[in-house]
Ligand SMILES: [Ca+2]
């Protein structure tokens with residue numbers, strides 16, 4: 001079979017399925033115009049939106065309101081917005097000491113979040129389900145395979161310099177609140193006065209200040225960010241042993257993006273998570289970086305680091321440095337998105353909150369800003385992006401009169417830890433030609449998919465349909481006819497060859 005034309009689509013073709021998403025109708029009548037929402041949405045705006053460079057999606061985040069008169073957080077609200085900033089769903093915490101801060105999607109309709117207790121929130125039905133145990137501090141993880149939770153809890157043991165020493169223990173709970181696993185941090189990180197120096201917080205020696213956990217449950221390990229130590233620790237969930245540290249006090253030789261050896265790659269970091277095998281992203285607050293003119297003021301960054309557990313070398317592979325006015329001593333989040341953009345949460349209450357999407361080159365392609373008022377500041381601790389379709393890029397569509405060659409890149413609609421199976425169907429004028437199940441990569445990594453479709457009489461509109469049973473995306477690849485000797489060149493097609501890693505390749509010839 002000779003390929004007469006090799007064509008590459010350079011733009012992203014998106015054809016949304018019939019899934020309606022979380023329309024404004026999912027906000028319950030009682031929540032339509034409460035003051036908390038008008039207060040916030042009146043100060044929320046989209047300042048950048050380059051539609052050519054972003055996948056349209058939904059933003060999930062919590063805003064915690066700080067009353068400037070009392071200097072205290074007085075309420076919290078979890079929001080889902082579209083890319084234009086319209087609030088589609090909101091959940092207002094009635095807890096005066098609300099801790100809503102880091103909601104995540106656990107499937108295409110359900111948010112997992114924590115207030116004083118962990119809970120699920122169904123965006124379609126607006127039903128919440130609270131679990132009867134305390135949610136701990138900073139971060140909580142949910143494992144959908146075991147239906148268990150991993151939380152982080154402060155424990156005071158002993159005193160130093162007249163202040164209690166605070167440890168950061170980990171607990172795994174089942175849905176009924178039974179403790180299934182306990183990690184005693186004082187066993188693995190006995191208090192070290194040298195490291196505690198200057199690391200006091202809330203009237204205690206919070207010397208490690210573990211502020212993020214990432215439970216890589218498919219591999220039974222936990223990545224824990226110790227902010228006070230400028231180090232990420234990898235913990236073996238089975239044995240509790242600390243496998244390594246990466247950072248100022250860790251075991252890796254560290255290199256910055258220019259290949260220079262560094263003492264540390266980040267200072268008082270937040271929100272570590274994996275974005276690939278041996279690759280992590282995190283938010284570098286750049287706080288207490290002694291190489292800065294004033295260590296108390298830095299330039300916040302998003303950083304991706306590749307680590308090699310054989311050579312014990314870790315190097316920056318992608319970084320973004322935000323403007324000075326985005327700096328916040330605490331808080332922050334960094335996410336890798338489908339297609340390779342990154343989403344940064346610059347939301348500490350010392351300034352307006354920014355949720356900022358940048359392309360791989362570091363240009364801001366989308367941004368939401370929540371302005372402070374004289375009375376209030378809205379802080380954003382973390383954010384997530386999700387979709388009601390499967391983001392896709394068409395890398396190649398070519399037809400030689402008898403055989404159709406298709407090569408696409410796919411991303412999941414929600415961020416998973418383990419990946420999951422989806423179904424791909426090939427349709428000619430709506431008639432199924434083939435169907436198969438493929439595995440989608442975790443953490444919004446790209447999944448390559450290529451297929452060759454050949455038939456004796458191939459004519460009609462060819463569509464790929466990607467579905468998980470709830471979310472369905474149709475990719476319309478165009479009209480083809482077996483009498484054609486090649487496709488006419490449209491403005492979207494230019495002759496070019498781009499090497500795309502293809503994880504799954506199947507040849508389908510003469511299926512009919
Ligand atoms: Ca986490």
Ligand SMILES: [Ca+2]
Pocket residue numbers: 333334335382383384
């Ligand atoms: Ca995030």
